[in-house]
Amino acid sequence: MGRVGRVGMFAAVAAALTVLTAPVAGADPAQPSTANPSTTTPNSTTPNSTQPTTSESEVSQVSEPSIPMPVRDGALGYLATRSSTLWLKDRGADQVIANLPVPQTYSAANRQMAKTLKQELDSAAETPGACLQIIIDGADPSGGVFNYGFFAVEKQYCPK
Numbered sequence: 001m002g003r004v005g006r007v008g009m010f011a012a013v014a015a016a017l018t019v020l021t022a023p024v025a026g027a028d029p030a031q032p033s034t035a036n037p038s039t040t041t042p043n044s045t046t047p048n049s050t051q052p053t054t055s056e057s058e059v060s061q062v063s064e065p066s067i068p069m070p071v072r073d074g075a076l077g078y079l080a081t082r083s084s085t086l087w088l089k090d091r092g093a094d095q096v097i098a099n100l101p102v103p104q105t106y107s108a109a110n111r112q113m114a115k116t117l118k119q120e121l122d123s124a125a126e127t128p129g130a131c132l133q134i135i136i137d138g139a140d141p142s143g144g145v146f147n148y149g150f151f152a153v154e155k156q157y158c159p160k
Contacts (some may be wrong), residue, residue, distance in 0.1 A: 063123040064120040065130040075137040080160050085132040089125045094118035106145075113148060120150040129155030 071077030080088070098114035124130040134150040
C-alpha cells in the first residue's frame with residue numbers, strides 16, 4: 001500500500017474513532033445497555049474496582065476469520081486490504097483507542113472496544129491473507145450512543 005493509501009486508511013480510522021467516542025446529543029449515558037463482544041454502548045455503570053476482570057469464557061474466546069458481516073443501510077462498513085490490516089496492527093490501533101481521553105463514564109466501553117479490535121486484528125494478522133472489517137453504526141432505539149464492529153475476514157473476501 002502506498003503512502004497515500006496508508007494516510008487515507010489512518011484518516012478513515014481516526015475519523016471513525018472520533019465518531020465512536022463522541023457522545024450523541026440527547027443520548028442518556030445513565031441508561032445501561034447490554035453488550036456483546038463486538039458491540040458496546042457506553043454507559044455510566046462503572047466497575048467498583050480499577051482492576052480489570054476477565055472471565056474464564058473471555059480467556060478462551062479465540063476469534064477466527066470468517067465471512068464479512070452484513071452492513072445495514074445507514075451504517076458505514078469498510079473492508080481493509082491485507083496490507084492495511086497489518087499496518088493498523090503494527091501501529092497499535094487498539095492502544096490508540098484504549099488511550100483516548102474520554103469521560104470516565106465511557107472508559108469501560110472504550111477499553112472493551114480496544115480489546116475487541118486487538119482480538120480481531122490479532123486473528124486477521126495471524127491468518128495468512130486475512131483482513132479486517134470495520135462497521136460503524138449510529139445509535140439504536142434503546143438509547144445507546146453508537147454500535148461498532150471489528151471482524152477478522154477470510155482471505156478470499158479481502159480486497160487486493
